[in-house]
Amino acid sequence: MADLVSYLQFVLAPQVVNGLALGMAVVLVALGLTIIFGLLDVINMSHGEFYAVGAFIALALGWLGLSFWLLLFLVPLLMIPFGVLTERLLIRRVYDGPDRHVTTLLLTFGLSLIIEELLSIVFGPNTQRPATPLRGAVELAGVYMPVYRLFLIGIGVVVILAVAWIVYRTRLGAMVRAAAYDRDMAGSLGVPVSLVYSGTFAFGLMLAGLAGVLLAPIYSVFPTMGRDFILIAFTVVIVGGMGSIWGAVVAGLALTQVQALAALVISPVWTDPIVFGVMVLCLMFRPQGLFGRLGHA
Amino acid sequence: MLTVSGLHTHYGLSHVIQGIDLEARPGEVVGIFGRNGVGKTTLLKTVAGWVKPTAGAVRLGEQALSGLAPDRVAARGVGFVPEDRRIFPGLTVQENIELGLLQHKGASRREERAAVAEIHERFPRLAERRGQLGNTLSGGEQQMLAIARVLVGRPRVVLIDEPSEGLAPMIVAEIFGIIRELKAAGAIVLLVEQNVHEALSVSDRFYVVERGRIVLEGEADSDWARERLMKAIAV
Numbered sequence: 001m002a003d004l005v006s007y008l009q010f011v012l013a014p015q016v017v018n019g020l021a022l023g024m025a026v027v028l029v030a031l032g033l034t035i036i037f038g039l040l041d042v043i044n045m046s047h048g049e050f051y052a053v054g055a056f057i058a059l060a061l062g063w064l065g066l067s068f069w070l071l072l073f074l075v076p077l078l079m080i081p082f083g084v085l086t087e088r089l090l091i092r093r094v095y096d097g098p099d100r101h102v103t104t105l106l107l108t109f110g111l112s113l114i115i116e117e118l119l120s121i122v123f124g125p126n127t128q129r130p131a132t133p134l135r136g137a138v139e140l141a142g143v144y145m146p147v148y149r150l151f152l153i154g155i156g157v158v159v160i161l162a163v164a165w166i167v168y169r170t171r172l173g174a175m176v177r178a179a180a181y182d183r184d185m186a187g188s189l190g191v192p193v194s195l196v197y198s199g200t201f202a203f204g205l206m207l208a209g210l211a212g213v214l215l216a217p218i219y220s221v222f223p224t225m226g227r228d229f230i231l232i233a234f235t236v237v238i239v240g241g242m243g244s245i246w247g248a249v250v251a252g253l254a255l256t257q258v259q260a261l262a263a264l265v266i267s268p269v270w271t272d273p274i275v276f277g278v279m280v281l282c283l284m285f286r287p288q289g290l291f292g293r294l295g296h297a
Numbered sequence: 298m299l300t301v302s303g304l305h306t307h308y309g310l311s312h313v314i315q316g317i318d319l320e321a322r323p324g325e326v327v328g329i330f331g332r333n334g335v336g337k338t339t340l341l342k343t344v345a346g347w348v349k350p351t352a353g354a355v356r357l358g359e360q361a362l363s364g365l366a367p368d369r370v371a372a373r374g375v376g377f378v379p380e381d382r383r384i385f386p387g388l389t390v391q392e393n394i395e396l397g398l399l400q401h402k403g404a405s406r407r408e409e410r411a412a413v414a415e416i417h418e419r420f421p422r423l424a425e426r427r428g429q430l431g432n433t434l435s436g437g438e439q440q441m442l443a444i445a446r447v448l449v450g451r452p453r454v455v456l457i458d459e460p461s462e463g464l465a466p467m468i469v470a471e472i473f474g475i476i477r478e479l480k481a482a483g484a485i486v487l488l489v490e491q492n493v494h495e496a497l498s499v500s501d502r503f504y505v506v507e508r509g510r511i512v513l514e515g516e517a518d519s520d521w522a523r524e525r526l527m528k529a530i531a532v
Binding site: 171174175177178181182184185186187188189190191192193194292294295296 | 368
């Protein structure tokens with residue numbers, strides 16, 4: 001009995017908290033990805049690199065002496081021009097052409113390579129690690145939990161609820177959902193579709209940038225950091241349902257929990273194959289994912 | 298006045314609208330008739346900004362509409378009720394209606410509330426179902442919603458494509474009643490309709506389209522014009 005309690009206390013609970021903290025960051029990246037897909041029908045292959053851009057901006061501004069708490073607000077705002085420019089200058093050019101999926105996929109893939117190289121040229125290929133803004137641990141029911149990870153979980157919950165509120169409870173959200181379903185009809189009712197498109201793309205990148213700031217102190221910052229992270233985010237989007245907000249939240253938290261708990265019983269090397277296995281099963285038996293697409297009933 | 302002059306529209310290589318001229322004055326319902334596939338729907342879509350014309354112009358008063366994006370056309374007072382209703386299934390009835398408020402830029406919150414209240418009064422069934430998702434409505438209710446969300450923006454021009462298609466006679470009568478109200482309120486209505494007899498009962502004038510061109514125009518109350526219309530659209 002005592003063994004079980006100490007297992008729960010010292011092994012299982014911390015791992016669940018770790019999984020939740022990572023899960024929140026994955027959800028933030030996956031939310032951006034799924035909103036962009038749901039609205040623009042574009043698979044943004046460069047989303048992971050924008051997550052890296054967020055982390056590097058935070059790192060650089062941190063060197064200049066800006067506090068982490070300021071960066072938490074500033075970095076997402078600095079992602080807006082990246083989003084607007086990418087949508088207006090690149091995606092919009094090929095959007096109405098034939099084979100939108102293929103051209104936008106290749107375009108954003110090319111962009112991801114350019115961003116990765118640029119980060120490598122500017123910051124060097126080495127791993128950097130900003131200081132953790134919140135140190136120490138708190139004890140809850142006998143379980144010690146790192147304060148920063150609890151903070152990450154808290155901020156994740158707040159952002160998810162804010163996104164859900166905007167999308168499902170405001171007129172702006174109704175405009176986004178309407179444009180996601182039928183852009184011509186939305187336009188004829190007065191929805192400024194072009195503005196909604198670039199705004200939504202920028203919003204997706206803001207979430208990726210925020211995830212970059214939040215995860216930098218835990219997972220370090222390096223030019224290819226987006227590549228590893230985007231794989232799990234894509235898996236989450238596919239399992240949750242392409243273009244589904246709740247799907248991204250549920251699948252994001254569930255899959256990272258599977259990863260975290262599986263690592264307790266098998267070699268961590270196998271956690272990725274398990275997660276991708278879930279994705280393959282999902283594609284075989286429920287290819288539309290767990291939840292419906294943005295704007296669709 | 299709504300003026301369409303020398304309008305040409307292509308879908309890829311297909312030349313759908315081949316030089317259409319027409320005009321419609323405030324308080325006038327203009328019927329647009331013709332067989333399937335002659336370009337009536339494309340004409341409305343071109344006016345609404347869904348399709349860019351390859352030549353020609355659409356003007357509302359002094360303002361050019363052709364080449365503008367749909368939201369810009371809507372902001373100039375043109376409402377569109379398309380053939381397949383295009384209700385947003387994942388939005389509630391109320392959200393569908395409130396989106397229509399965006400046509401009328403610069404309205405205050407109070408004006409918006411008044412416009413929505415007016416719509417609720419005019420369409421009590423939609424008011425009852427305001428919390429339901431768009432896709433849970435019957436065909437007739439969806440058509441009412443498609444019209445209501447355009448009317449809430451108080452348009453000067455309403456483009457209506459096949460409003461009676463697949464609906465029960467009682468609902469059709471209600472829709473034509475709304476068209477009469479629009480006319481009485483001074484709006485310009487372009488009405489594409491297969492049910493020519495019903496459409497003529499509300500129309501002031503009509504045009505017949507054949508292979509992307511106007512082949513006949515006339516006054517709706519002229520027996521001579523009606524006879525020629527029936528001959529022109531007889532299959």
